[in-house]
Amino acid sequence: MSKEDRGDMDHIKFLGTAGARVVVFKQIRASGGLWFQLKGKRILVDPGPGSLIRALSSRPKLDPTKLDAVILTHRHLDHSADVNVIIEAMTEGGWHKRGVLFAPQDALENDPVVLKYLRGFLRGIEVLKEGGRYLLDGIEIHTPLRHRHQVETYGLVLDRRIGLISDTLFFPELIEAYRGLEVLIINVVRAGPRDERIQHLTLEDAREIIASTRPTKAILTHFGMTMIRLGPREVARKLSEELGIEVIAASDGMTLPLP
Numbered sequence: 001m002s003k004e005d006r007g008d009m010d011h012i013k014f015l016g017t018a019g020a021r022v023v024v025f026k027q028i029r030a031s032g033g034l035w036f037q038l039k040g041k042r043i044l045v046d047p048g049p050g051s052l053i054r055a056l057s058s059r060p061k062l063d064p065t066k067l068d069a070v071i072l073t074h075r076h077l078d079h080s081a082d083v084n085v086i087i088e089a090m091t092e093g094g095w096h097k098r099g100v101l102f103a104p105q106d107a108l109e110n111d112p113v114v115l116k117y118l119r120g121f122l123r124g125i126e127v128l129k130e131g132g133r134y135l136l137d138g139i140e141i142h143t144p145l146r147h148r149h150q151v152e153t154y155g156l157v158l159d160r161r162i163g164l165i166s167d168t169l170f171f172p173e174l175i176e177a178y179r180g181l182e183v184l185i186i187n188v189v190r191a192g193p194r195d196e197r198i199q200h201l202t203l204e205d206a207r208e209i210i211a212s213t214r215p216t217k218a219i220l221t222h223f224g225m226t227m228i229r230l231g232p233r234e235v236a237r238k239l240s241e242e243l244g245i246e247v248i249a250a251s252d253g254m255t256l257p258l259p
């Protein structure tokens, strides 16, 4: 299959796999977010620092003027730093009113991460809420529950088959919310023990989530330093063996075709 052919098939491209401050701000891994192509629609989730450059320098190039939506799971900079420049690119500086932004309320008000002058460039803004179901040209975007994180944060279920567990402390309700999906992407920032103060998933949490939700395929991403030191690829191999479920460690620029 040529690379051009893949452009029309459903897939996810990882424009970054960095999580936590050190890995992001030293760019030990890139932090451009996740680019989804689903049923002909293009959705960029969590455009962190460098997202625009990562999209444009991808091979084949990802064209931000073709985006249909941008989703912020939460306002932290590693998930939102490029949202304004992406909105400018998507709308060609406001000349073409298009695209929908999905974001929690607190990303839009009180020290907003989305600049007000850009909002009118968009076709629409949807405020994410717990239990929300939103339609983007026939694709369902579902936010099953609010995560436990320092700021208002939601995970996603796209098209009823692809889950993204964004930043959160582990809590048991995550299991029901993300059970039995085709692909489950998990932000696994830490290798150490669970720590209520840090509010990120650890490797042990990811193991429990994958073992209990039983996705067809699990993808680990958003790595902090402790995960990078362990070697995410080796970690994923061991988890696959142990759980009998395909587990993949995402890498920068990785493309995952969707069934």
Ligand SMILES: [Zn+2]
Pocket: 074, 076, 149, 167
């Ligand atoms: Zn965060």
